[in-house]
Amino acid sequence: MTVLEIPVSRSVIERLDLQPVQQVLPPDKPPAPDLQIRFAIDFPRDPTDPRELSEVPEVRLWFIRLDAHYPWLPLFLDWQQELARYVAMLVPHQFSPREGIQFNPEALDIFLMGKVFYLYHWLRQQGWEREGKLTQMVEVLGYQLDPELFRILAATGD
Numbered sequence: 001m002t003v004l005e006i007p008v009s010r011s012v013i014e015r016l017d018l019q020p021v022q023q024v025l026p027p028d029k030p031p032a033p034d035l036q037i038r039f040a041i042d043f044p045r046d047p048t049d050p051r052e053l054s055e056v057p058e059v060r061l062w063f064i065r066l067d068a069h070y071p072w073l074p075l076f077l078d079w080q081q082e083l084a085r086y087v088a089m090l091v092p093h094q095f096s097p098r099e100g101i102q103f104n105p106e107a108l109d110i111f112l113m114g115k116v117f118y119l120y121h122w123l124r125q126q127g128w129e130r131e132g133k134l135t136q137m138v139e140v141l142g143y144q145l146d147p148e149l150f151r152i153l154a155a156t157g158d
Contacts, residue, residue: 001034001035001036002032002034002035002036003036003037003038003078004024004035004036004037004038005037005038005039005040006020006021006024006037006038006039006040007020007039007040007042008020008039008040008041008042008043008062009042009043010042010043010044012062013041013043013058013059013062014058016061016062016065018065018066018069021066021069021070025037025070027069027070030072030126031076033128035076036076036077036078037073037076037077037078037082038077038078038081038082039082041053041059043056043058043059052088052095053085053089054085054088054089054093054095054101055095059089060089060090063086063089063090064089064090067089067090071115071118071119071122072118072119072122073086074086074087074115074119074137075119075123075133075137079136079137079140080140083137083140083141084101084140084141087103087108087111087141088101088103090111091103091104091107091108091111092104092107093107103141108141108143112138112141112143115137116134116138116145116149117153117158119133119134119137120134120150120153120158121158124158130150131147131150
């Protein structure tokens, strides 16, 4: 497993600059299957600001842009450290210091199914195994995929 940590500064976020990612992950070239990505976000804030990074509009906007350019990125994130934070940047949620991130269930459903449909097709284009990786990814977020879904997608030629 190759781990890649991408530094993301406040100025990069404020300029919506994807260059730190583009330098190591060309958008038109899939990464190696064993790559694991982490983000080192340096976004200093007022110490009295109680918000989590995923609640800061500028940070969320940068991640929305990142996801638009790299829709396959969730497959390569360090799922234990990055996946929930990445999803929190894109899906409405509440944060509780005691209970952690509580996603809006309908929004998470829509986000996950959109990713599953896109990634199933994308993985097929790469010639990579699909079902196992997608099943594992959604399980990290507390979901299960019915194996029938993959049979339906396979029948569509995706």
